[in-house]
Amino acid sequence: MVAALSFVFPTPDDTMDFGRALGRALRAGDLVLLAGPLGAGKTTLTRGIADGLGVGGRVSSPTFVLARVHPAGPAGVPLVHVDAYRLGGDLSQLDDLDLDTDLERSAIVVEWGEGSAERLSDDYLVVRLDRREDDVREMTLEPHGTWADRTPDLVEMS
Ligand code: ADP
Ligand code: MG
Numbered sequence: 001m002v003a004a005l006s007f008v009f010p011t012p013d014d015t016m017d018f019g020r021a022l023g024r025a026l027r028a029g030d031l032v033l034l035a036g037p038l039g040a041g042k043t044t045l046t047r048g049i050a051d052g053l054g055v056g057g058r059v060s061s062p063t064f065v066l067a068r069v070h071p072a073g074p075a076g077v078p079l080v081h082v083d084a085y086r087l088g089g090d091l092s093q094l095d096d097l098d099l100d101t102d103l104e105r106s107a108i109v110v111e112w113g114e115g116s117a118e119r120l121s122d123d124y125l126v127v128r129l130d131r132r133e134d135d136v137r138e139m140t141l142e143p144h145g146t147w148a149d150r151t152p153d154l155v156e157m158s
Contacts, residue, residue, distance in 0.1 A: 005141040006138065008136055008139075010137075016047060018045065019048020020049070023079075026107040031124040032109045035126055036128055036130050037131065042111045043061050046111070054073030067082040069102075069106070078107070080109070082109070083112060085112045092116075122145045125144070126141070127139060128141075
């Protein structure tokens with residue numbers, strides 16, 4: 001059976017809930033790219049992921065830093081949250097962050113990184129969020145590499 005990879009989230013809590021399910025499934029080495037326009041819910045989803053992963057620190061949109069490291073909780077997996085919005089599409093600075101080293105021991109979630117961050121791994125999950133006219137959010141999952149096998153479990157869990 002092919003799992004449906006499109007979802008509708010009427011409220012921020014719905015988006016958070018999916019993030020929690022995703023966060024519970026994350027391990028060191030996992031890369032998640034969040035795509036979609038400003039206000040689509042990428043940071044909201046990241047809050048859910050952080051909660052599901054049980055990491056410390058508040059998730060916000062990092063204005064002055066590109067990346068914020070959330071220390072590991074009981075699951076033992078730190079979360080690196082990257083928000084490349086302020087780079088305005090010039091993603092060359094992402095190379096300076098040495099995210100490939102982080103990825104060995106952390107899970108990484110990247111907002112606005114599509115077009116560059118996927119170079120970090122053959123295995124990554126793109127989560128595409130969009131805001132409908134009625135304000136409801138739509139989410140589509142685009143699994144790459146081993147995420148193709150993991151995504152159906154994730155859909156079942158959420
Ligand atoms: P992004 O990081 O994509 O720019 P944010 O998560 O920072 O987006 O902001 C999304 C905004 O939209 C928040 O103010 C949130 O409360 C609101 N919102 C309304 N409905 C939803 C929903 N279903 N999912 C996520 N956010 C929602
Ligand atoms: Mg954001």
